[in-house]
Amino acid sequence: MGEEGNPKGPETKSLEQLRDLYADMAATMDRCAWLNRLATGSYRRRLFGRARGRVLDVACGLGMNVRYLPPECEYVGVDLSPDMLARARRRLGHLHPRVAFREMDAQHLDFEDASFDTVISSLSTCSFPDPAKALAEMERVCRPEGRILLVEHGRSRVGLIARFQDWRADAHYEKHGCRWNRDPVKVVEGAGLVVRDSWRGRLGIMTAIEAESRIEN
Helix, strand or coil: CCCCCCCCCCCCCCHHHHHHHHHHHHHHHHHCHHHHHHHHHHHHHHHHCCCCCEEEEECCCCCHHHHHCCCCCEEEEEECCHHHHHHHHHHHHHHCCCEEEEECCCCCCCCCCCCEEEEEEECCCCCCCCHHHHHHHHHHHEEEEEEEEEEEECCCCCHHHHHHHHHHHHHHHHHHCCCCCCCHHHHHHHCCCEEEEEEEECCCCEEEEEEECCCCC
């Protein structure tokens, strides 16, 4: 059974297992980036267009979110996978010095408190071993007046699709490291962040979230 029927689900993958998984998937994800943009680009454009100032992209993968930011933003992308980052640098290295990439665990961000005006992430909370910890780190490095912007996927609002996601949840996680039947808004609220705005689409699978930090200087 999936996460809805079994809250524990399959055993959570370690960081090393996830790094190995993304090494195997990097080339395929690079080739299929156009399909990802087709499916999620409108959500990224609408939400990440709200970013301002110095922007941190957590679990940045191939760096696809750069194109959706206002041109004046300074971008730092971090990811667990050196293979994904190598491809991101090849794609976007010509934009230096506005764009930089660093290998880093989202659950232990190597930045000082309140270092960024905006923190963004896409299709990531489903794969973090501890999403609450990663979200807490996003909150810590975001300035109090800043925003945390997330484009996520999760359990559909359409009953038949949701039941299929539940049925295949464990197998999907084992293959892709992705828990695809979570409710992203509940995950964010469960981590203690304040959700200011959210909307869903694509049969309720896609969710865009604008959250803010509770932390004050």
